[in-house]
Amino acid sequence: MIVKVDGLVKRYGRLVALDYLNFEVKEGEIFGLLGPNGSGKTTAINCILSLLKYDKGTIEIFGKKMGPDKYDIKRDIGIIMQNVAVFDELTVYENIYYFCSLYINDKEKIKEYTEEAISFVSLEEYKKFYPKKLSGGLLRRLNIACGIVHKPKLIILDEPTVAVDPQSRNKILEGIKLLNEQGATVIYTSHYMEEVEQICDKIAIIDKGKVVAQGTKDELKAMISIGEKITIETYQITEEQIMIIRELPNVISVIYDNNQLEIKSGRGKNNLLQVLHYMENNKIAFGKVFTQLPTLNDVFLEITGKELRD
Amino acid sequence: MPVFRTYFKIMKKQLVGLILYGIMFIAITLLITFFIIRDNSKEFTVSRVPILLINNEGDNEFIEAFTSYLEGYVEFIDVDDSDEAGRDALFYNEVKYILTIPKGFTDGFLSGEEIMLIKEVNPDMTSVQSVDSAIDNYLNMARAYISYNPGFTLEELIDFLSMNPVSETEVIIETGKKVSLDAVEFDTYYFNYLGYIMVVCFVLGVSTVMMSFNGLEIRRKQFAAPVSSKNFNLQLILANLLFVLVYLLIFIIVGYLTNPFRRLHLGLVLTWINALVYAVVVLCISYLIGITVKGKNAIQAISTGLSLGLAFLSGMFVPQQFLGTAVLRVASFLPSYWYVRANNTIGEISNYSINNLTPVFQYMAIQIGFIAVFLAIILVVAKRKRQEAT
Ligand SMILES: Nc1ncnc2c1ncn2[C@@H]1O[C@H](COP(=O)(O)OP(=O)(O)O)[C@@H](O)[C@H]1O
Ligand SMILES: [Mg+2]
Numbered sequence: 001m002i003v004k005v006d007g008l009v010k011r012y013g014r015l016v017a018l019d020y021l022n023f024e025v026k027e028g029e030i031f032g033l034l035g036p037n038g039s040g041k042t043t044a045i046n047c048i049l050s051l052l053k054y055d056k057g058t059i060e061i062f063g064k065k066m067g068p069d070k071y072d073i074k075r076d077i078g079i080i081m082q083n084v085a086v087f088d089e090l091t092v093y094e095n096i097y098y099f100c101s102l103y104i105n106d107k108e109k110i111k112e113y114t115e116e117a118i119s120f121v122s123l124e125e126y127k128k129f130y131p132k133k134l135s136g137g138l139l140r141r142l143n144i145a146c147g148i149v150h151k152p153k154l155i156i157l158d159e160p161t162v163a164v165d166p167q168s169r170n171k172i173l174e175g176i177k178l179l180n181e182q183g184a185t186v187i188y189t190s191h192y193m194e195e196v197e198q199i200c201d202k203i204a205i206i207d208k209g210k211v212v213a214q215g216t217k218d219e220l221k222a223m224i225s226i227g228e229k230i231t232i233e234t235y236q237i238t239e240e241q242i243m244i245i246r247e248l249p250n251v252i253s254v255i256y257d258n259n260q261l262e263i264k265s266g267r268g269k270n271n272l273l274q275v276l277h278y279m280e281n282n283k284i285a286f287g288k289v290f291t292q293l294p295t296l297n298d299v300f301l302e303i304t305g306k307e308l309r310d
Numbered sequence: 311m312p313v314f315r316t317y318f319k320i321m322k323k324q325l326v327g328l329i330l331y332g333i334m335f336i337a338i339t340l341l342i343t344f345f346i347i348r349d350n351s352k353e354f355t356v357s358r359v360p361i362l363l364i365n366n367e368g369d370n371e372f373i374e375a376f377t378s379y380l381e382g383y384v385e386f387i388d389v390d391d392s393d394e395a396g397r398d399a400l401f402y403n404e405v406k407y408i409l410t411i412p413k414g415f416t417d418g419f420l421s422g423e424e425i426m427l428i429k430e431v432n433p434d435m436t437s438v439q440s441v442d443s444a445i446d447n448y449l450n451m452a453r454a455y456i457s458y459n460p461g462f463t464l465e466e467l468i469d470f471l472s473m474n475p476v477s478e479t480e481v482i483i484e485t486g487k488k489v490s491l492d493a494v495e496f497d498t499y500y501f502n503y504l505g506y507i508m509v510v511c512f513v514l515g516v517s518t519v520m521m522s523f524n525g526l527e528i529r530r531k532q533f534a535a536p537v538s539s540k541n542f543n544l545q546l547i548l549a550n551l552l553f554v555l556v557y558l559l560i561f562i563i564v565g566y567l568t569n570p571f572r573r574l575h576l577g578l579v580l581t582w583i584n585a586l587v588y589a590v591v592v593l594c595i596s597y598l599i600g601i602t603v604k605g606k607n608a609i610q611a612i613s614t615g616l617s618l619g620l621a622f623l624s625g626m627f628v629p630q631q632f633l634g635t636a637v638l639r640v641a642s643f644l645p646s647y648w649y650v651r652a653n654n655t656i657g658e659i660s661n662y663s664i665n666n667l668t669p670v671f672q673y674m675a676i677q678i679g680f681i682a683v684f685l686a687i688i689l690v691v692a693k694r695k696r697q698e699a700t
Contacts, residue, residue, distance in 0.1 A: 049534045071536035079534050085527030089320040089519075101312035102535035146531075 001063060002027050002154055002185045003048065008057035010043055010209070017043045018054070019209040025187060025202070030180050032200030033189040034296060036308055040209040041189040042082055045158050048187075049079060061154065075103055078152030078184075082159045084143045086131050093118065093127045096145050103150035117149035120175065137168025144172065148179060155179060156187045161195060173199050193296035193308055205300055212303045217296065224302045225252060226294045227267030230275060233287035234261055241282060248274055261286075264298075313523075313542055317549035320519045328511050328557075335507040336564055339500055358385045359441050361407040362396050367415045375468045376448060383444040400432060407431050407438050409445075419449070420464070422456060494577060498657035500565045501581050502626045505649050508589055509617035511557065512596040516550055517609050520600025524695070539696070550597065554589045561585075577656045580670060584656070587677045588649040594684035601691055620646040630654065645680035648673040 003025040010018040017040045025031040033041050046052040048059055050068045059066045061073050086095045097114045104110050118124055121141040131139060140160060148155055157176065161169045177199055180186050190196050196203055197217055204214045213220055237256060245261075246254045250268045254261065265271040272291050279286055300308040361384045367373055377386075384407070389399045399405045410428035418425035427445065431438045448471065455470050456462065522528070523546065532542060562582055566572055599612055621627055623637060624646035630638065641647040652673035659666050 046530070051530050051533050068533070069538065071538070074534060074536040077534065079531065081527050081531060083527045085525065085531045087316075087320065087522050087528070089323045089522055090316070094316075094319060098312060098316050099531070099535075101315075102532070102537055 001025070002029075002061065003031075003187065004058075004060040005044070005048065006058045006060075008044065008047055008054055008059065010040075010047055010052065010054040017209050018047065018057075021057070021206070021209060021211060023204045023211055023214060025185060027185055028180070028183070029201045030176065030186040030188060030199050032196035032203040033187065033206060034191070034193060034196045034203055034300075034308075035189075035206035036191050039191075039206050041191075041206065042158055043209075044206070045079075045156055045187070045189060049074075049077070049156070075150075076153040078147045078150065078155045080144050080147035080155070080157040080160050082162065084131075084139050086139075086142055086146060088131055091128050091130055092123055092134070092142055092145075095131070095142060096149050099146040100149040103152075113149050113151065117145040120148070120178075121145045122171070135165075137164050140164050140168060140172065144175065148184075153184060154187070155184050158189050159191070160188075161190070161192070169195075191308065193300070197296055203296070205296070205303070207300070207304050213299060220296065220299050221294050224294060224299050225266050226264045226298055226302065228265050228271050229292040229294060229298070230263040230265065230272055231288075231290045231292070232261045232263070232275070232279070233259060233289070234279070234284060235259055235287075237261065237284050241284060245275060245278060248278065251275075311545050313537070313545035314549045317519055317523075317546060318553075320522055321515055321553060324515045324518055328515055331507060331511050331514070332561070335503065336568065339503045340568060342499070342503070358383055359407060359438065360385045360387045360405045361409055361441060362387055362389050362399060362405040364396065364408065364410040366413045367411045370416055371464055371468060372416050372420070373411065375471060379448055379471070380441075380444060384441055396430075400430065403432070407441050409441075419452070420456065420467075422453075494657050496569045496571060497565070497578055497581055498653050500569070501585055501653050502650050504561055504565070504585060505588055505624070505646055505653075506617050506621040506626045507561075508557075508592045509595075509620055509646075510613050512554070512589075512592045513599060513609065513613035513616060515553065515557075516593060516596035517600035517603070517612070518606060520546070520550075520597055521603065521606065521609065524601045529695070543692075550593055554593050558585060558589050576662050577659060580656050580667075581653060584649060584652045584670070584674055584677075587674050587681075588645065591645045591649070591677050591680050591684070594681055594688065598684060598688055598691065601688070601695060620644060623647070624650050625654075626650055645677050648676045648680075652677075 001024055003023075005021055005023050008018050008021040009016070021040070021044055023031075023033075033044065035041050043052065047054045047057075048061070048066065050059075050066055050070070061070075062076065064070065064073060066073055087098070090098060093114065096117050097110060100110045100113050100117070104113065118127060121144055123138065123141055123145065126134060126138060126142075131142065134142060144157070144160060147157070155176075160176075161172055164172065173195060176186055176188065188196070188200060201216065202214075203217060203220060204211045205220070206212065213223060215223070242254055242256055242261075245251065245263065250265045250271055252264045252266055254263050256262075263271075263275060272289070276286075276289070297308045300306075358381075361380075363377065363386050365373065387399065387405045389395045389405065396405075396408050400408055408430040410430075412425065412428060415425050415427070429438075429442075452467060452471060455467055459466070523532075533539065562585070566574075566578075595616075599609070603609060603612065623633075623641045624630075624644055625633055625641070626646065630641075630647075630650060633641065638647075652670050655670050655673065659670075
């Protein structure tokens with residue numbers, strides 16, 4: 001076990017930010033912590049790193065109890081904060097070099113690692129640039145380079161793609177996968193379910209400081225009753241006809257809004273077919289038809305009764 | 311020592327500004343200092359003490375020689391020929407000294423009798439000292455000549471006295487004033503202004519760097535790294551001290567080399583020590599600003615405002631005796647006031663003794679007291695900051 005969080009409670013005054021949070025991260029995993037803004041992701045990360053005092057619970061990293069002065073544990077952790085944390089007065093190269101030198105003593109090694117980190121995030125052309133001159137995406141990449149330059153065994157990234165253009169975002173996600181393939185265990189927090197679905201092996205969905213569901217993405221989707229989401233474009237359907245569709249076998253809910261008929265049904269084979277049959281037989285004209293498997297958003301919606309994104 | 315080295319990497323980015331300020335400071339200081347010194351020395355020769363001479367003896371060659379000698383030090387004022395008028399003039403400060411030459415003075419003096427000149431002064435006048443000693447010097451010289459040359463003529467005596475003028479510096483030595491006016495005065499002005507420029511540059515340099523190290527996210531990242539905060543702070547403190555020492559050393563050397571009357575003496579060394587103490591005070595203030603203030607623009611404003619404010623309130627630009635008592639009362643709560651006061655006191659001392667050095671050490675001790683207070687505040691703020699980050 002790389003990380004073990006057990007019964008973690010953190011209060012900010014009256015606000016309970018973490019409410020008996022539990023999760024475990026195994027070696028070699030990309031572990032996703034998925035939750036809306038304010039659900040306690042950053043707080044959890046800060047507690048894990050002993051940057052925050054917490055009220056209850058235990059945290060173990062690499063099988064040892066974590067604490068503020070556990071420097072041998074800290075040495076093997078790389079952290080990428082939610083907000084970019086670099087020195088404005090130092091160049092790209094100098095920034096990465098500095099953060100590397102906090103972890104490693106050998107000067108030659110620091111230089112070597114710094115160069116490697118720079119090419120890893122493809123900032124070779126910007127080595128001598130100051131952070132002020134970098135775009136949002138490049139700045140994020142610098143932030144990541146500063147966090148991973150010392151080749152940590154455990155990498156913790158807290159929403160590293162917020163306010164990043166799609167191109168940089170893909171690059172970042174690919175980079176994380178690559179680091180994982182090279183052997184690092186990763187904890188990745190986000191409120192973007194697509195990202196988490198894309199790269200994470202294991203996911204914990206958290207809300208109000210609690211893990212509400214946990215597992216692989218298939219396991220999570222299997223937890224909920226919806227098996228399929230069908231969307232049909234139609235312009236002439238009556239209330240009565242909607243009522244009848246709602247009564248069809250395996251259908252869970254039907255919403256008609258904005259000329260879109262959205263049908264959620266449980267797991268089964270002929271969900272789409274029976275609806276289209278009914279519409280044909282009753283001469284209801286329809287346009288485009290989609291079916292989707294449930295997303296993590298559906299999982300979140302079903303468990304908490306609200307959307308993941310506001 | 312990655313933190314230590316990075317401190318100076320960041321400081322290097324401020325270097326251009328610091329050097330510019332330094333050059334500006336030296337140029338302006340030299341200009342002002344020379345201006346003031348020249349002004350003062352002019353004043354020194356021009357402002358002769360106004361005195362009223364009542365000559366009951368009548369004119370003779372000796373009296374004539376004596377009075378014309380005195381004209382180098384005093385200005386004879388004419389007042390109505392009555393006791394009353396003389397006293398009034400003294401009371402209203404039109405004259406500072408009434409010198410009466412009694413009848414029979416010349417003959418008595420030349421034959422070696424102890425005949426006294428009669429003087430009347432305001433008790434609180436210090437400037438009369440120089441007149442007293444001018445008179446004493448002249449008469450002592452005459453007495454010496456008389457006793458070693460039994461068969462002298464009056465003419466010979468007057469010749470001798472005019473050939474061996476009692477020099478100005480000797481008068482100054484006699485009255486207990488400074489040995490070499492200009493050298494010490496230069497140092498006093500130079501280091502008083504340095505007190506101003508230290509605030510400008512330390513706030514600009516130290517505060518900016520400390521602020522960089524104290525951004526919340528950066529601090530978190532540092533806490534997450536395998537470096538203890540003790541080690542981390544130690545590196546920063548060392549870096550800060552080194553910066554301050556080097557900075558001060560440069561200005562001490564430049565100040566010494568640019569002083570046209572340069573002379574190494576105890577007073578100068580004391581001034582250096584005083585500057586070092588004050589530099590640590592300013593370092594503490596800058597450190598505190600660096601860990602509390604947010605935003606580099608604010609630093610600029612604070613650097614300007616604080617340096618000017620302290621300088622004006624504490625008499626770095628305007629001599630302290632020209633500041634009103636209300637201002638001085640406020641100023642005495644500022645470390646800069648005691649720095650300037652120590653400098654000025656050192657500048658006024660001619661011969662160093664435990665007695666006249668005691669106040670200097672007291673003023674330094676007060677500054678050290680300020681250091682203690684600031685350190686305490688820094689510790690409290692740093693603890694609060696740590697809790698905020700953790
Ligand atoms: N320093 C703090 N003081 C008080 N409340 C805080 C503090 N930091 C976070 N919170 C609150 O704790 C909750 C969790 O915040 P956070 O961990 O930042 O969530 P997330 O990272 O998932 O967006 C939020 O309600 C937030 O307002
Ligand atoms: Mg967050």
